[in-house]
Amino acid sequence: MSRDLNLLSANFKPKVELFLAEAKKQGLDIFITETGRTKERQQELYNQGRTTPGRIVTWTLNSKHLIPSEAFDIAFNKPTLYPKDMNLWNKLIEIAKSFGIDNGFTLWGKDIVHFQDNGEIPDEELLKSYVMTPEQQQALQTIEFACKNLYNIAELQGGNKELQEFAGSTAAKSRELNT
Numbered sequence: 001m002s003r004d005l006n007l008l009s010a011n012f013k014p015k016v017e018l019f020l021a022e023a024k025k026q027g028l029d030i031f032i033t034e035t036g037r038t039k040e041r042q043q044e045l046y047n048q049g050r051t052t053p054g055r056i057v058t059w060t061l062n063s064k065h066l067i068p069s070e071a072f073d074i075a076f077n078k079p080t081l082y083p084k085d086m087n088l089w090n091k092l093i094e095i096a097k098s099f100g101i102d103n104g105f106t107l108w109g110k111d112i113v114h115f116q117d118n119g120e121i122p123d124e125e126l127l128k129s130y131v132m133t134p135e136q137q138q139a140l141q142t143i144e145f146a147c148k149n150l151y152n153i154a155e156l157q158g159g160n161k162e163l164q165e166f167a168g169s170t171a172a173k174s175r176e177l178n179t
């Protein structure tokens with residue numbers, strides 16, 4: 001069983017990373033329990049409850065978990081692995097949806113721990129509002145501050161127009177990203 005994000009498809013991996021960052025930011029303490037599966041692993045899971053002991057955990061051999069995976073499963077670190085509080089799950093499902101990720105429960109009425117790519121690309125404006133962490137905001141403020149200093153130094157040294165323009169436009173860009 002692998003939790004390696006590199007087993008996710010190239011398109012899906014960045015969405016999952018954004019989803020995890022946003023969930024964390026909103027106070028949902030989750031972790032990935034499984035990403036990609038080999039054919040052998042999927043067969044093993046499929047056999048469970050059918051030809052080998054245990055309860056049935058999958059109903060397909062053609063799973064989205066097959067590498068390159070377009071699916072992952074999660075659990076919570078707290079309050080418990082699989083909380084009874086549906087508010088927590090609903091919050092998580094909503095965040096996932098905004099990044100173009102569907103939930104198993106929404107799709108099939110079961111498998112609430114399962115999330116999969118729905119092929120949609122997240123809205124750019126939404127991404128901007130979602131993904132900036134306090135550290136990133138701080139970094140942009142630092143850039144803006146450095147640009148202002150650069151502008152002033154250029155001014156003191158007799159006014160290098162090219163450098164001042166660069167400093168000005170870079171500061172403006174980081175300010176724009178940060179709002």
Ligand SMILES: [Zn+2]
Nearest residue numbers: 071072073114
């Ligand atoms: Zn799954």
